[in-house]
Amino acid sequence: MANRAATLGELRASGWQSVPVKEEIRANAVRRIAAGQPLFEGVLGYEHTVMPQLENALLAGHDVIFLGERGQAKTRMIRSLTGLLDEWMPIVAGSEINDDPYAPVSKHARDLVAELGDATPIDWVHRDTRYGEKLATPDTSIADLIGEVDPIKVAEGRYLSDELTLHYGLVPRTNRGIFAINEIPDLAERIQVGLLNVLEERDVQIRGYKIRLPLDVLLVASANPEDYTNRGRIITPLKDRFGSQIRTHYPLDVDTEVAIMHQEARAASVGDVTVRVPAYIERVVATFSQLARTSAHVNQRSGVSVRLSVSNVEVLAANALRRGLRAGEQSVVPRVCDLAALAASTSGKVEIESLEEGREGVILENLVKAAVLTVFKEQVPLDQVREVVDAFEAGVVAHTGEEIASTELARLIDEMPALRTAVNSLAGGDESPAAVAAAVEFVLEGLHLSKRLNKDAVAGSSAATYRGRG
Numbered sequence: 001m002a003n004r005a006a007t008l009g010e011l012r013a014s015g016w017q018s019v020p021v022k023e024e025i026r027a028n029a030v031r032r033i034a035a036g037q038p039l040f041e042g043v044l045g046y047e048h049t050v051m052p053q054l055e056n057a058l059l060a061g062h063d064v065i066f067l068g069e070r071g072q073a074k075t076r077m078i079r080s081l082t083g084l085l086d087e088w089m090p091i092v093a094g095s096e097i098n099d100d101p102y103a104p105v106s107k108h109a110r111d112l113v114a115e116l117g118d119a120t121p122i123d124w125v126h127r128d129t130r131y132g133e134k135l136a137t138p139d140t141s142i143a144d145l146i147g148e149v150d151p152i153k154v155a156e157g158r159y160l161s162d163e164l165t166l167h168y169g170l171v172p173r174t175n176r177g178i179f180a181i182n183e184i185p186d187l188a189e190r191i192q193v194g195l196l197n198v199l200e201e202r203d204v205q206i207r208g209y210k211i212r213l214p215l216d217v218l219l220v221a222s223a224n225p226e227d228y229t230n231r232g233r234i235i236t237p238l239k240d241r242f243g244s245q246i247r248t249h250y251p252l253d254v255d256t257e258v259a260i261m262h263q264e265a266r267a268a269s270v271g272d273v274t275v276r277v278p279a280y281i282e283r284v285v286a287t288f289s290q291l292a293r294t295s296a297h298v299n300q301r302s303g304v305s306v307r308l309s310v311s312n313v314e315v316l317a318a319n320a321l322r323r324g325l326r327a328g329e330q331s332v333v334p335r336v337c338d339l340a341a342l343a344a345s346t347s348g349k350v351e352i353e354s355l356e357e358g359r360e361g362v363i364l365e366n367l368v369k370a371a372v373l374t375v376f377k378e379q380v381p382l383d384q385v386r387e388v389v390d391a392f393e394a395g396v397v398a399h400t401g402e403e404i405a406s407t408e409l410a411r412l413i414d415e416m417p418a419l420r421t422a423v424n425s426l427a428g429g430d431e432s433p434a435a436v437a438a439a440v441e442f443v444l445e446g447l448h449l450s451k452r453l454n455k456d457a458v459a460g461s462s463a464a465t466y467r468g469r470g
Helices: 008-014 021-034 050-060 074-084 107-119 151-155 189-193 236-241 254-264 279-292 306-327 336-347 360-379 386-393 406-410 417-427 433-449
Strands: 064-067 088-092 122-126 131-135 147-149 166-168 177-182 217-223 244-247 398-400 454-457 464-467
Touching: 008 107, 008 122, 021 050, 021 074, 021 217, 050 064, 050 074, 050 244, 064 074, 074 131, 074 177, 074 217, 088 107, 189 236, 254 279, 254 306, 279 306, 279 336, 279 360, 279 433, 306 336, 336 360, 336 433, 360 433, 386 417, 386 433, 398 433, 406 433, 417 433, 433 454, 433 464
Parallel strands: 064 217, 064 244, 131 177, 177 217
Antiparallel strands: 088 122, 147 166, 398 464, 454 464
């Protein structure tokens, strides 16, 4: 920063060129696309669907609206667009609306440049400060977005007709930057009308003043498709002024869902106690969300957010941690008995549709069972467990649940060598009692759900007994 221009004259001498914000973003996007780099990091699963559309919109210089259900990374993408701005940008010192030193639009900046000329002081603003955001709420006013007369400035002795009495709203203060409106259908229709000029004529008008602020803004918005009919709508002229409308979506496969869980979930390990969630359990959590998105018992208009998968894997690990702390175990691996904890983290994130009162718990339990069975069929070939079924038919009985220590459950592999192949495949070489116990319990539950073993569950407890069907 010490080497950057401090006055307008120094800025001209440096050769710095002023370009519209959309051209600035376009140039930086071109460089990233040409280099084979993503526009921004941290958004998974959109590489071949959403991202090409967004790249097209930015290359075309369009204002954008993201349309999608909750939990589809709309806000994250919008906020990440700041990474496509230049790191530093010069403004007229003291400007409230990031005035371009070469073409100031506010009275403060115009007067300062007229008075000082090349000696006009220059400030530099970081790209992170060139972003503005407003969550649309029904009480949002034109003054919030565009501006209003500041009574304090009037009380200081200025005339109402003086442009300096204006208090600029969020949109002018994001001049030469990116402004985002989340959940735009919640914005009152009369307020949406106030954005028409911003999108098309690129100016704002405040309280009938004879002023024109030719703003340079990239406007981005987000909306839920159901908001068009449930809570409000985007007025047709406003929709028409957005250059591109991009539809987002939930992860299309389990692998992407798992990758997002890895990225977003908080670690559950505490002190000397470590919690490791094995891959097959992660797939159960991800598959649960995928099945919920296709279930007739779940309101699909409300959506099943990716946050469900993240919260579920966190609470699953937390339940395993609690179990491990009670048992005095240093290494903890979530087991099938821990899956009951998903009810608490799921209930507030999905809307169950059932004709019978109190069926929500049963529906969620059935979704968990379906997820376990799906992953079991993917991960454990039937020929690996035929001898296990035979052993149970010969009279073997196994007890599981939170009260059963990992070391005790892991001993089953010694008592029943037929379990070893499937358990070793699931545990991935981890021979710790916690990993073996988790794999053993998963195999037993999978055999039960595939109707090869009987299971006697204790009501109100995670305790269960597996036995042969004979």
